[in-house]
Amino acid sequence: MCSVWENLTVELPSMITSGSTRKLLSDHSGYAEPGHIMAIMGPSGSGKSTLLDSLAGLIRETITYSAHLRLPRKTTKEELDSVVDNTIMEMGLL
Numbered sequence: 001m002c003s004v005w006e007n008l009t010v011e012l013p014s015m016i017t018s019g020s021t022r023k024l025l026s027d028h029s030g031y032a033e034p035g036h037i038m039a040i041m042g043p044s045g046s047g048k049s050t051l052l053d054s055l056a057g058l059i060r061e062t063i064t065y066s067a068h069l070r071l072p073r074k075t076t077k078e079e080l081d082s083v084v085d086n087t088i089m090e091m092g093l094l
Contacts, residue, residue, distance in 0.1 A: 003059070004031045010054050024050045063087050 008028045011021040025047050032038050040048050064084050071080060 002031055002033050003055070005029060005055060005058060008051075008054060008058075010050055025054065060084065060088065 006029045008025060009023065010025040011023050013021055028051065040051060042048050064080070067080050067083050067087070071083065075083075
């Protein structure tokens with residue numbers, strides 16, 4: 001299973017001007033294949049950590065979505081969260 005992201009944009013609400021945002025990442029796309037090492041390189045302040053944080057959020061979102069589809073409807077939120085957390089730990093994504 002390959003991880004793919006397309007048109008990833010991260011915006012931060014401006015603390016100075018109400019209603020405006022500051023783009024931290026704009027329209028990034030890429031993929032990561034299992035069994036391969038990927039390096040994210042760039043100078044300080046280029047958005048490496050922001051990219052990784054965003055992708056980590058997408059990984060959790062994807063696993064949560066899958067858990068919703070696979071687990072019985074009567075599963076509580078706490079049980080679902082536990083399954084998602086355990087899956088992330090077992091996959092070494094924490």
